[in-house]
Amino acid sequence: MTRCAVFGTGSWGTPFAMILADAGCEVTLWGRRQELVDTIERTHVNPDYLPGVRLPDSIHATTDAAEALAGAEFAVLAVPSQTLRQNLAAWAPLIGPRTVLVSLMKGIELGTAKRMSEVVQEVAGVGPERVAVVSGPNLAKEIANRQPAACVVACTDEVVAKRLQAACHTPYFRAYTNTDVVGCELGGAVKNVIALAVGMADGMGLGDNSKATLMTRGLAETTRLGLALGADPLTFAGLAGMGDLIATCSSPLSRNHTFGTNLGRGMTLEETIAATRQTAEGVKSCESVLDLARRNGVEMPIVEAVVDVVHHGRPTQEVLAKLMARSAKPERR
Helix, strand or coil: CCEEEEECCCCCHHHHHHHHHHCCCEEEEECCCHHHHHHHHHHCEECCCEEEEECCCCCEEECCHHHHHCCCCEEEECCCHHHHHHHHHHHHHHCCCCCEEEECCCCECCCCCCEHHHHHHHHHCCCHHHEEEEECCCCHHHHHCCCCEEEEEECCCHHHHHHHHHHCCCCCEEEEEECCHHHHHHHHHHHHHHHHHHHHHHHCCCCHHHHHHHHHHHHHHHHHHHHHCCCCHHHHHCHHHHHHHHHHHHCCCCHHHHHHHHHHCCCCHHHHHHHCCCCCHHHHHHHHHHHHHHHCCCCCHHHHHHHHHHHHCCCHHHHHHHHHCCCCCCCCC
């Protein structure tokens, strides 16, 4: 039986632990809050993030990282992206020499502009063949209800990707493999920023033409950045690109879309943060995505517009007017 440790009892780590358990893996779920961990262990329900959803009895919960990692074939990392470095530094000495580290995080690190897999390799001191990422249109609530969904598991070592594919394959969850880690990570990180923009459009009362334009041109921006970093352009037409973008930009279950909608309705950043209980990764990652783009000479006007609204306090109407006033150019640029 495949043994897995899942670090993070939040809205994605918990459903992914459920997927692994349903696939027949032995799963230990790590959390930092003793009270929540005790509740999960006793009732097999995570009341903070998945109330009313019973987790498989085979899932064990603990606050002891060493216990979670003991004998683990896969260590799944599902913490907020900007906390990864600090958390992983504490866990790294406990990681076994053959454990594969799996990133569920969809962000770019502030300050370094590094992708999550790059942070994992640096902090844990492992090669790319021991780091995998999971991406795709995976809204947590739907997964928790065991509705059919699919994802991409990516690793530079295809054998490792296939092992992870088998570990998370269930009747309701289908995994596809890919060796394009860069493309899968960028698709997951940038779509959060584009979802903020689409949410703003929704909050402003704009229609489907406006939102489709933002999604399509957002995908073009993502692809441009991916090409500059060596990604396969076909990745962005798949689950980790277009698939994840559509789900995150269109669903009221999306935290980033909801956050953007509140901004578009005129709420301040502080008011929106107060109203949004869970982490909207795009709020912090928009700055680091723009930083990464500028380091590589890539123009990303929608990402820049989101940064202007979220971090510089510019009104959404003003930023929209600036986007529309940009000089005309061929579509494929």
